[in-house]
Amino acid sequence: MKRPTSILLAGFLLVSLATSAKSGSAERPNIVLITADNLGYGDVGCYGNRVIKTPSLDRLAREGVRTTDCYVASPTCTCSRASLLTGRYPERNGLVNQLSVEGNLGIGLRHNELLIPHFLKPRDYATACFGKWNIGFAPGSRPTERGFDEFFGHASG
Secondary structure, rough: OOOOOOOOHHHHHHHHHHHHHHHHHOOOOOOOOOOOOOOOOOOHHHHOOOOOOOOOHHHHHOOOOOOOOOOOOOOOOOHHHHHHHOOOHHHHHHOOOOOOOOHOOOOOOOOOOOOHHHHHHOOOOEEEEEOOOOOOOOOOOOOHHOOOEEEEOOOOO
């Protein structure tokens, strides 16, 4: 039996970048990275849920993007999101606890940590972040100050 977990496409991101760099192709792949908090087994239609409607995720699965094995660095959204954006375990990036409401309005993830946009922008990618940030929202910590070209969302849950 296949067991789905949260829809995290970090592996796809890395494979896409490696394939693009290896092939020497002038065309770069579009990269869409989706993280969904608290998404568990059977919560998406393509994995059997008949109650909760997830047409966009179901369409992605039909078109070949189906995640059957995925792991996160932490069971909390702050730590797993920081790990996803840095590629580093919580113990290495320094964000090892879920941020409180007040903490989310602070620095959060250390400013010396490099995020995905820092690696994509030198390759002429446009970057954007939409939804919950949840890794610090003080001046200097906001998504557009951490490398993203655009941000539309909120500081935390």
